[in-house]
Structure formats: structure tokens, C-alpha cells
Amino acid sequence: MVEKLPKSIVKAICEIKKSLEAVSKTQKNSHGGYMFASTDDIYAALTRKMGQVGLVIMALEDKCEIVKVEKDGKTVQWAHFEFSFVLATDEDTWSDERAKRTLYIQVTGPQTFQAAQSYAEKSYMRSLFKTPTGDMDLDSMPQAETEEGQAALNGNGGKRKSSAAAKRDGTDKLFNEIKQKIETAESLDMLEQLPDLYADEIATLPRHWNELIQHTYEDRAAELRQ
CATH class of the missing domain: 3.30.390 (Enolase-like; domain 1)
Structure with missing residues (x-):
């Protein structure tokens, strides 16, 4: 009541x-x-x-x-x-x-x-x-389970590449792989593990790509909570 x-x-x-x-x-x-x-x-x-x-x-x-x-x-x-x-x-x-x-x-x-x-x-x-x-x-930002993972996810764990450099060395393939894993995560538990698993890689992504990862993460989290 x-x-x-x-x-x-x-x-x-x-x-x-x-x-x-x-x-x-x-x-x-x-x-x-x-x-x-x-x-x-x-x-x-x-x-x-x-x-x-x-x-x-x-x-x-x-x-x-x-x-x-x-x-x-x-x-x-x-x-x-x-x-x-x-x-x-x-x-x-x-x-x-x-x-x-x-x-x-x-x-x-x-x-x-x-x-x-x-x-x-x-x-x-x-x-x-x-x-x-x-x-x-x-x-609304993705959170890693460890301080090291969170620092890397926020861009404090490594030197970021430019978009051009990332495309030249094939980092765009890694970006697409991470993005796909986020989009296809079957549960919140699985989703929340990804920032830690890919913390070092995410830390080197170009800033624009990192922002896309963050948006994708939040969108998928919202879908799974529903």
C-alpha cells in the first residue's frame, strides 16, 4: 500500500x-x-x-x-x-x-x-x-573491478594512440573485437568483467574510440538491467 x-x-x-x-x-x-x-x-x-x-x-x-x-x-x-x-x-x-x-x-x-x-x-x-x-x-562510466583496471580504462594506464596510428597498426580490429564482446555480453556479470580483461588495450585506444566503447558499455548495461 x-x-x-x-x-x-x-x-x-x-x-x-x-x-x-x-x-x-x-x-x-x-x-x-x-x-x-x-x-x-x-x-x-x-x-x-x-x-x-x-x-x-x-x-x-x-x-x-x-x-x-x-x-x-x-x-x-x-x-x-x-x-x-x-x-x-x-x-x-x-x-x-x-x-x-x-x-x-x-x-x-x-x-x-x-x-x-x-x-x-x-x-x-x-x-x-x-x-x-x-x-x-x-x-554512468564503466567501472573496472580493480584500481589498476579503472585507471587504465579512464586513460591513465598508457599512452593513447592517434586514430591514424591505430589504423596503421591494426588496433581498429582490437577496437571492433572489444565493442562486439560488449554488445553480445549475455549478462551483467559477463559485461562487468570486460573492462578489467581489456583494461590495458582500452587505455591505448584513441580518445574518440574510447568514448565509443564507453557509450556501447552503458547502452548494453541498460539493456541487460531491463
């Missing part, structure tokens, strides 16, 4: 939606070269409007579980987060367990925990207000 939203909260949400326009994209991805709307962009578009109508959204961290994973002699840490949210006006307060956001993220430093909350808040606010951005955000 759905818990009824108080009238004052419904009214506040609708007032914000009536005046909400597309969120500006102020950030540029250094690897893909595309613009995206950051969490700060979402806040900038919504927080003043929320203040005007008297609506508060609070994120509550309900769970943070750290799991160590051993693979190929390396230890990596993953965090399992759960966040719930409280909506409040000066008249009413509302929350629902089914409105939680759950995510798994690799722990690479103290910034990981702030990034997790920011991601959860951004996801919740975009869903609540149907905020249009049309962006491919950093949180």
Missing part, C-alpha cells in the same frame, strides 16, 4: 515542476570531451526553488557496508550504501522505505563516501522532479 503524500508536499513538488527548465551542463568530461550536468548543477536548479516553496529534502545514510574482494593477488574494497529520504514542509513530513537508493561503489579514498551521497541525492531529485538533463554523467 502506498503511503499517501501530504497535500502540502504534493503542492510544493508541483510548484517546482511548473517552473523547472532543463538543467545547464557546466562540467566537461576530460576523457570523452562531452558536457554533463553535475550534482552542483542539479542543486543550483532546484535548491532556490525548494526554498521558495518551503520544501526540504534530507538524505539519510541507512547502510554503509565495506566488503574486501581478492582477485589476482590484489585486494579491492567495495562499499554497499543505502540512502533513504525525508520530504518536509512546515506542515508535514513524509518518507517511504521504497524510495531508497542503493548503490555499490569501489572505495578509492575518502571522497568515495561523499560521492555516494551526492550520487544518491542527484538520482532521487532527478526522479522526484523529472529534471531534464540529457547528460551522460561520470556515474
